[in-house]
Amino acid sequence: MTQSTLVDSRGSVPSPASRQRRKRPRLPQADYACAFDVLEACAGARSLPDLKEDLVEGLTASLGVRHVSFFAGATHHTVFTDPQPLTEGHTSKMLPEYQERWARHDIFGTPAATRQLVSSGVASLLELGASGSLPMSATSYVRHFLVGSWGMSSATAMKVELPGHHSALVGIFDPDEGKVGPRELATLRLLSSQLSAVSRNLPLTRTASSRIARLSERQREVALLIADGMSNAEIADTLSLAEDSVKKYVSRVLSATGCQSRMELALLVRAR
Structure with missing residues (x-):
């Protein structure tokens, strides 16, 4: 093999990661469809908090996984201390x-x-265990925490690049050791690169417009009436709802917008 075969069309030598991405095998059509479903679930994300929620929901729906986490940090090593x-x-x-x-x-x-995550975007307990090069502390983490305390025999992490060179790890866990096998890992590796291309351009926080836009039509009506200073009883009378139903709507609206009080919600609505 000559040096010229290692130079890309722009005249530069590709990195090991880019050469690995280029060698990625074609997936079965069903796996591409699964990846597309997850990406479609994230298509409406307008900020990083939106992406977190949409991605976790998309993975649970498309891959059939139930135990998922999304940790973020300024660097790969600070991801694990996300509060x-x-x-x-x-x-x-x-x-x-x-x-x-x-x-x-x-x-x-x-x-x-870390080497697996940097080179391919995904690392799994299955693959790492086969390598036989884990420190005792990590072995104890698996034996006593994942398996011993919680019965999680399967563990997988997917790397997602965030704005400002920040990083995220999406953890997928399951009692079934074979829940995330070679096909699922290949799908997650495809998702890692595609999601990173999207997430790098998202703002780290929700704008007022995006936080309100995620509400249902009825929830937006309730939010607008709260911004007008109405009590729950007045909202119930205006919308012909039971007051208990209004209380539930208010709780859901506060949760969906990340507001801690009716006053904060009113200011958010007015800012929009």
């Missing part, structure tokens, strides 16, 4: 023990996992 990750399924119950004891021993923070 407010998004969690779904049992990962919400796992979080306190993880943050208190195991974050610094996470298997996906090891050099072997």
Whole structure:
């Protein structure tokens, strides 16, 4: 092989990661459809918080996984100390023990996992275990935390690049050791590169417009009436709803917009 075969069309030598992406095998049509479904679920994201929610929802719906987390940080190594990750399924119950004891021993923070994540966008417990080069602390993390405490025999991390060179790891866990096999890993590797291309251009926080736009039509009506200073009883009378129903709408609107109070919501609506 001559040097010229290693030079791309722009006259530069491709990086190892780019050569690996170029060698990525073609997936079965069903796997491309799965990846497309996840990307379509994220198509409406207007900010990083939107992407987090849409991605986790898309993965659970398209890959059939239930226990998913989304950790973000300024660098790969600070991802594991994210104080407010998004969690779904049992990962919400796992979080306190993880943050208190195991974050610094996470298997996906090891050099072997970091190399896999940088080169292909995905690392898995299945692949890392086969390498036989894990430190004792990571082995203990798997044996005592993942398997011993929570019965998670399958663990996978997908790297997503964020704005400002920040990084995110999407964790997928399951009691079934074969839940994420070679085909699913290939699909996640495709998703890693495609999602990174999208997420690098998203703002880190939601704008007022995007936070309101994610509400349903009825929720927006309730939000507008709250901004007008109406009480729950007045909103119920205006919309012909039971007051208990209005209370539920208000709680959902506050949660969906990330507001802590009616006053904060009113200011958000008026800002929009």
